[in-house]
Amino acid sequence: MLAMNYRGPFRVRAAHKPYPEILHPGDAIVRVTRSCICGSDLHLYHGLVPDTRVGMTFGHEFIGVVEEIGSSVQKLAVGDNVIVPFNVACGTCAFCKQGLFGNCHESNPQATAVGGIFGYSHTAGGYDGGQAEFVRVPYADVGPTIIPEWMDHDDAVLLTDVVPTGYQAAEMGGIKTGDTVVVFGAGPVGIMAAKCAWLFGAGRVIVIDHLEYRLDFVRNYAQCEAYNFRSMEDPVLFIKKTTDWFGADVCIDAVGGDASGSPLQTITGKKLLLQAGSATALHWAINSVKKGGIVSIVGVYGPTDNLVPIGNVVNKGITIRANQASVKRLLPRLIDHIQAGRLDPKAIITHRVPLEEVADAYHIFSAKLDNCIKPILIPPSARK
Amino acid sequence: MEQIPNEYSHINGWGIDADPKNEPTYPMKNYTGDDHQRINWERPPLQNVTVEILKSNERPNLTAVFGTSSPPSGLSGAIRRYAFKSSESEYGHWLPLLLADRINVVEGIIDDLRQGHIPNIFAEKGWKADWKYNRIGLAKNVLIGVAVTTALIVLVNRKKRKSAL
Ligand SMILES: NC(=O)c1ccc[n+]([C@@H]2O[C@H](COP(=O)([O-])OP(=O)(O)OC[C@H]3O[C@@H](n4cnc5c(N)ncnc54)[C@H](O)[C@@H]3O)[C@@H](O)[C@H]2O)c1
Ligand SMILES: [Zn+2]
Ligand SMILES: [Zn+2]
Numbered sequence: 001m002l003a004m005n006y007r008g009p010f011r012v013r014a015a016h017k018p019y020p021e022i023l024h025p026g027d028a029i030v031r032v033t034r035s036c037i038c039g040s041d042l043h044l045y046h047g048l049v050p051d052t053r054v055g056m057t058f059g060h061e062f063i064g065v066v067e068e069i070g071s072s073v074q075k076l077a078v079g080d081n082v083i084v085p086f087n088v089a090c091g092t093c094a095f096c097k098q099g100l101f102g103n104c105h106e107s108n109p110q111a112t113a114v115g116g117i118f119g120y121s122h123t124a125g126g127y128d129g130g131q132a133e134f135v136r137v138p139y140a141d142v143g144p145t146i147i148p149e150w151m152d153h154d155d156a157v158l159l160t161d162v163v164p165t166g167y168q169a170a171e172m173g174g175i176k177t178g179d180t181v182v183v184f185g186a187g188p189v190g191i192m193a194a195k196c197a198w199l200f201g202a203g204r205v206i207v208i209d210h211l212e213y214r215l216d217f218v219r220n221y222a223q224c225e226a227y228n229f230r231s232m233e234d235p236v237l238f239i240k241k242t243t244d245w246f247g248a249d250v251c252i253d254a255v256g257g258d259a260s261g262s263p264l265q266t267i268t269g270k271k272l273l274l275q276a277g278s279a280t281a282l283h284w285a286i287n288s289v290k291k292g293g294i295v296s297i298v299g300v301y302g303p304t305d306n307l308v309p310i311g312n313v314v315n316k317g318i319t320i321r322a323n324q325a326s327v328k329r330l331l332p333r334l335i336d337h338i339q340a341g342r343l344d345p346k347a348i349i350t351h352r353v354p355l356e357e358v359a360d361a362y363h364i365f366s367a368k369l370d371n372c373i374k375p376i377l378i379p380p381s382a383r384k
Numbered sequence: 385m386e387q388i389p390n391e392y393s394h395i396n397g398w399g400i401d402a403d404p405k406n407e408p409t410y411p412m413k414n415y416t417g418d419d420h421q422r423i424n425w426e427r428p429p430l431q432n433v434t435v436e437i438l439k440s441n442e443r444p445n446l447t448a449v450f451g452t453s454s455p456p457s458g459l460s461g462a463i464r465r466y467a468f469k470s471s472e473s474e475y476g477h478w479l480p481l482l483l484a485d486r487i488n489v490v491e492g493i494i495d496d497l498r499q500g501h502i503p504n505i506f507a508e509k510g511w512k513a514d515w516k517y518n519r520i521g522l523a524k525n526v527l528i529g530v531a532v533t534t535a536l537i538v539l540v541n542r543k544k545r546k547s548a549l
Contacts, residue, residue, distance in 0.1 A: 008489030011508040024431040024449050050481035051464065053454040054492035072429070090448060093425050094418040099411075106428060109439045109446040111472055116451070122438070123481075127451030138449040139428070172412060273482060304478045323412060363510025369517040 002380060003057040003132030004358045009047030010366075014358045017057065020128065020136040025072035028140035030084060033382040034157045035062035035130040035355075037365050037375050039187045039256065040300050044121055045362055048257055048270070048277055048302055051110070051122040059377075060086035060118040061160040062130025063153060066140075075141045081153075082144040084137055085327030086161045088116030088125060091142035102324035107138070113303060115324065123303060131358060133379045145331050148339075154346035155338055157376060158188075163334050163345050165298050165325040166192020169252045170200050172296040172321035178203035179249035182239055182288060184281040186214035186226065188348050188374045189298060190254035194222035195343065197252075206242070208235055208284075210260065213371040221347060229261055239288035247290030255281035256299025257306075268307070276302025286312055297322035351375035354383070436461075438468045460488035 005015040020029055038061055044052050066080045076082065089096050090106035095115075107116030108125035116138075119129015129135065137144060147156045166189050175181055181197040183190045186209035197205045205224035209215055215226040232238040239248055257277015260266060261284075269278030277300075285295045286309050295318055313320065337343040350373045353361040361375045392398040407415050418425070428448040435455040439446055456464045463484040470476035496503045514522035 007492050007503065007508055011489075011503075011505060013503075013508045023434070023452065025429055026449070047485065050478045050485065051467075052485055053456075053460075054488045055454040057453065088449065090428050092428060094421060094423070097418050097425070098416050099414045105423065105443075106448040107450075109437055109443070109450045110468075111440050112442040113472055116447070116449070122451070122454075125447075125451045126437070126453050128453040138431075168412070302478075303472060304475065319408075321412070326412065357512075359508050359510040360513040361510070364513045364517065367514075367518065367521070369513060 001133040002355055003128070004059060004355070004377075006044070006052065006056045006058060007054055010045065010363075012045065012058075012359050012362050014356045017128075017132070020134050022068060022070045023136065024138055025070040026139050026141060027070040028066050028073055028076055028137045028144065029068040030062075030064040030082065030130075030135050030137050030144075031067045031381065032059075032062050032064040032130050032133060032135055032379050033081075034064075034153060035059045035132075035377050035379075036157055036160075036162075037131070037361055037377065038161060039189060039258070040120065040161075041362075042258055042366050043256065043277065043300055043302070045366060046258065046270070048273070049121045049123060050303065053122055053126075056119070056121070056126075057128040057132050058119040059129030059131030059135070060120055061157060061162070062118075062135065063147065063157045063160065064130070064135070066144075067134065069140060073140045076144060076146075081147040081156075083147055083156050083159050083331070084118070084130070084135075085143040085145070085164075085331070086117055086120075087143065087324065087327055088118065088127060088138055089142055089328060090139050096142070099326060099329045100323075101143070101326040101328040103326075111303070117324070131355065131377055133355070133381050143328055145328070148335060151335070151338065152346055154349055154376070155344075158345035158348070158374075159331060159334060159338075160327065161325065162188045162192055162348070162374070163338075163343065164327045164330040165189050166194075166254070167196045167199075167330055167334060168323065168325045169193040169254060169296050169298040170196040170202075172294075172298075172323065173197070173200070173250035173252055174294050174319075174321070175200040175202050175250055177201035180204040180206070180243055181250045181252065182248040182285070183207045183252045183254055184285055185209060185254035185256075185299065186211065186218045187254065190252070191218045191222060191348055191373070192343075192345070193252050193254050193298070194218055194224050197250075198223070199337070199342065202250075206239070206248070208239075211368055214373060217348075217373060235261075235284050236287045239284075243290070247293060248288055249290055250294050250296065251285035251289040253282045253285045253295065253297045253299040257301045259299075265307070275306045276304040277306065279306040279308050282306070282308050286316075286318060289316070289318060291316045292318070294319045294321060296320075298325065348374045349376055353377055355379040438464060440472055441468065442471050442473075458488075458491050460484040460491055463487065
């Protein structure tokens with residue numbers, strides 16, 4: 001079968017690989033019909049995540065058709081169309097039982113700090129991912145969710161990660177009615193977080209990025225304010241001023257370790273790897289939230305450590321809430337929102353690329369060429 | 385607190401201000417008390433180990449399932465095995481892994497050549513997309529490439545000339 005194949009930082013190709021096998025009674029094999037490239041994949045692509053091995057197939061955002069099931073699988077049948085959450089989750093450990101499907105303790109032997117994630121390095125479990133024609137899906141009775149008849153498959157594929165992550169970013173913000181919410185990052189996740197902030201009753205939503213085309217998009221799509229940090233001397237000062245010198249009630253970091261905007265952070269975090277990615281957006285979030293405010297982090301950082309103004313977290317009494325999204329927990333609510341027209345995820349898809357051209361798709365998304373917001377990959381077997 | 389459990393009866397005021405409703409992690413977490421059972425949940429059936437899997441030393445056993453992509457091999461594999469002697473809290477874990485990742489890239493190229501495949505690095509870097517959407521950037525990259533190569537040639541020639549003298 002054809003699959004994306006990682007060869008090293010900034011180098012990927014489509015190549016043939018053996019068809020995946022059922023390795024556990026709870027497994028299913030899914031024939032992928034669509035997969036996305038995510039901002040999280042860029043951290044791997046840029047070589048920022050330790051234990052990213054050559055030959056691995058990335059891809060944690062995919063949907064498809066159940067092709068084969070293991071002996072204990074009961075909730076899925078061959079032929080079902082399924083949304084596969086990006087988290088590999090067992091459903092029975094203490095964490096899954098309490099709704100923390102992003103923190104499963106039975107899906108990743110290689111690290112305890114992060115649960116299993118499809119196609120996301122060996123630090124997240126060593127699973128080959130869904131940027132392929134077929135993929136092995138463990139715990140098939142737990143994560144995969146049947147795509148409702150009425151749902152557009154372009155919406156369905158965004159339910160595997162982007163929509164739940166944006167939603168959870170807003171949820172973790174503990175937004176009170178009327179709150180001013182600042183979202184750092186106008187990528188797919190930040191766009192969704194801005195859109196969802198309104199669902200929690202935000203009074204004002206502000207998005208910060210430096211790519212004009214994304215700012216234009218989010219301004220329309222999420223009906224919010226959007227500003228370019230390159231046009232400000234100091235984004236923190238800008239936010240203080242625009243909140244009557246009080247600070248934002250809630251700040252959301254939807255950027256993570258690939259942040260730009262501070263040369264010192266970029267050099268130490270992305271070039272020298274002295275820290276686990278550059279923490280520019282998180283730094284701004286901590287410093288522009290009000291005293292007693294909440295900083296919600298969904299941006300992904302590496303596992304070592306980062307330079308952040310922790311002293312200000314203490315002095316300002318900030319609450320930090322963060323996690324990998326718990327996709328399975330949120331799916332029922334989000335499916336409702338889509339059906340009711342409150343969320344329209346597929347509007348963020350800008351590029352549809354054949355899996356054979358995966359190298360171009362990565363480069364376009366990484367270098368932000370051709371006004372790219374969200375690229376999806378279509379395997380050859382899904383185009384027949 | 386209605387009744388103080390025996391093991392705490394010697395502590396005056398134990399649990400007096402406990403407020404189960406103050407659960408700041410809700411709704412991210414639906415607190416059930418399972419945390420205090422530690423890791424003693426009923427485990428799913430265990431996947432058979434068919435390839436070498438490295439295990440974090442912060443846990444007692446492998447997880448019930450795991451990925452089997454790209455098992456450790458060669459020099460990078462040896463470094464990865466070494467890295468897993470240290471916990472996730474140590475630089476001794478992550479820095480060797482990053483080093484192994486870089487060595488693995490070279491191993492990947494050697495593997496390709498061994499299989500008679502010359503990797504098309506430009507295609508792998510997606511430069512075709514640059515030709516379409518980013519010609520100025522591409523031109524810059526090519527110019528830098530040419531400049532660096534020329535400088536190298538000049539340098540090597542100079543050295544040669546010196547040693548010929
Ligand atoms: N926690 C989770 O479950 C989860 C899930 C999915 C993605 N993520 C993470 O969310 C982040 C965003 O993902 P994405 O797909 O939207 O990525 P993306 O790369 O498309 O978007 C990131 C955006 O941030 C902007 N940016 C860079 N520096 C900035 C700064 N200093 N301030 C404000 N904006 C800045 C970039 O221009 C870009 O538009 C990534 O770190 C990704 O790994 C987390
Ligand atoms: Zn993702
Ligand atoms: Zn679990």
